[in-house]
Amino acid sequence: MGKLGRFACIFVPMGLTIASLICLLLVFLGGLNKGSSVQTGLYFMQADLSEFTANPDLDVVDGTDLDNTLLSAFESAQADDDLKDYYNIYIWNYCSGEENNGSPDIDYCSPRKASFWFNPVAVWGLENTNVEQLFPDELQKGLDTYEKVAKWMFAAYSISFFITVGEIVVGLFAICSRWGSFVTTIVSTASSIMTLAAAITSTALYGALVGTFESVLKPYKIHASLGRSSLSVVWLAVGFSWAAGLFWLFSTCCCSGRSSGGKGKGRGGDGKRGGVTAEKTPYAYERIGSPFLPEGANRSQQHHGAEVPLQNMGQQASAYEPFRHERV
Structure with missing residues (x-):
């Protein structure tokens, strides 16, 4: 337009x-x-x-x-x-x-x-x-x-x-x-x-x-x-x-001729105004897959935190969720 x-x-x-x-x-x-x-x-x-x-x-x-x-x-x-x-x-x-x-x-x-x-x-x-x-x-x-x-x-x-x-x-x-x-x-x-x-x-x-x-x-x-x-x-x-x-x-003052669509400053990746793009920073923590997931669990389940009942953990079960420390 x-x-x-x-x-x-x-x-x-x-x-x-x-x-x-x-x-x-x-x-x-x-x-x-x-x-x-x-x-x-x-x-x-x-x-x-x-x-x-x-x-x-x-x-x-x-x-x-x-x-x-x-x-x-x-x-x-x-x-x-x-x-x-x-x-x-x-x-x-x-x-x-x-x-x-x-x-x-x-x-x-x-x-x-x-x-x-x-x-x-x-x-x-x-x-x-x-x-x-x-x-x-x-x-x-x-x-x-x-x-x-x-x-x-x-x-x-x-x-x-x-x-x-x-x-x-x-x-x-x-x-x-x-x-x-x-x-x-x-x-x-x-x-x-x-x-x-x-x-x-x-x-x-x-x-x-x-x-x-x-x-x-x-x-x-x-x-x-x-x-x-x-x-x-x-x-x-x-x-x-x-x-x-x-x-x-x-x-000279109006109608610059620039298109209102597309990506621009202050717009998100989807082209909508007000969107914010998150960027990873150095030394960020990223969740890793749990070693206690059953074999065959897919990566999306790991990423979205799919819960699988813990079995046979006994006294060795950790109270903390495992994370991987890496530099991005």
């Missing part, structure tokens, strides 16, 4: 670790297949340009002439069919599509790239204009920060993913001993910290970017929103990872 109990003890943290890994894997699979609604739905941020031509309210923006120039650049890009209605941003690419009955119909996904960041100037086909210089300072600063932090975010997710894989591999050794659980707990702690860091970074980064898009580009009927599904999966990964770490720590 020892090994079985040990296996049951680490089954829970192993399952939680695998669940965390699956959540991280879903984040990396986001935007992989444009034909999968699940994968295209796991975006961090969505830019909605479907209402871009619906009478932009330029009166609420300072610098009307400048904004008219910016609007002209967008309209030119739209005329060249460079603008799509929706842009979904993932961890290492983006997907775009047109509106279909009020929902995005994704028809293109960009090549996947490490440390990806969404550059609206390049994606919206505005490279040949001076539109980047026309962006308000708030938007330009937001994009510069986004480019730098996106590299760290991708590294955090990658490190978290591979450490979690290592946690599962090391966790297999925890079946054998509590030392294995101890080492796994250390690896799990590193994985939990990196997963938490990645979740905080992505939530804060895209939350700030959505706020910037909404405040700067809202007059142009360009909206932005957070991908709640993707962020929910990320924070589930955090929860699973930290819960696994607690159970790995618990397994």
Whole structure:
């Protein structure tokens, strides 16, 4: 039962670790297949340009002439069919599509790239204009920060993913001993910290970017929103990872894996607890067979002290039981 109990003890943290890994894997699979609604739905941020031509309210923006120039650049890009209605941003690419009955119909996904960041100037086909210089300072600063932090975010997710894989591999050794659980707990702690860091970074980064898009580009009927599904999966990964770490720590104190059966310290020869094994000591007295037993009496009768009536002993019978003095 020892090994079985040990296996049951680490089954829970192993399952939680695998669940965390699956959540991280879903984040990396986001935007992989444009034909999968699940994968295209796991975006961090969505830019909605479907209402871009619906009478932009330029009166609420300072610098009307400048904004008219910016609007002209967008309209030119739209005329060249460079603008799509929706842009979904993932961890290492983006997907775009047109509106279909009020929902995005994704028809293109960009090549996947490490440390990806969404550059609206390049994606919206505005490279040949001076539109980047026309962006308000708030938007330009937001994009510069986004480019730098996106590299760290991708590294955090990658490190978290591979450490979690290592946690599962090391966790297999925890079946054998509590030392294995101890080492796994250390690896799990590193994985939990990196997963938490990645979740905080992505939530804060895209939350700030959505706020910037909404405040700067809202007059142009360009909206932005957070991908709640993707962020929910990320924070589930955090929860699973930290819960696994607690159970790995618990397994270092319990379920040693030693079998409760067999002979051990404090057990008798029959395996029962409390048994005492008597050992012979030097110069012990051992009873010997009586010379007065009838011929043919067996040794067990002698050993158990079988009594046989004394006959014809007369005056020579001894009052003492004969013993043999020997060194064992």
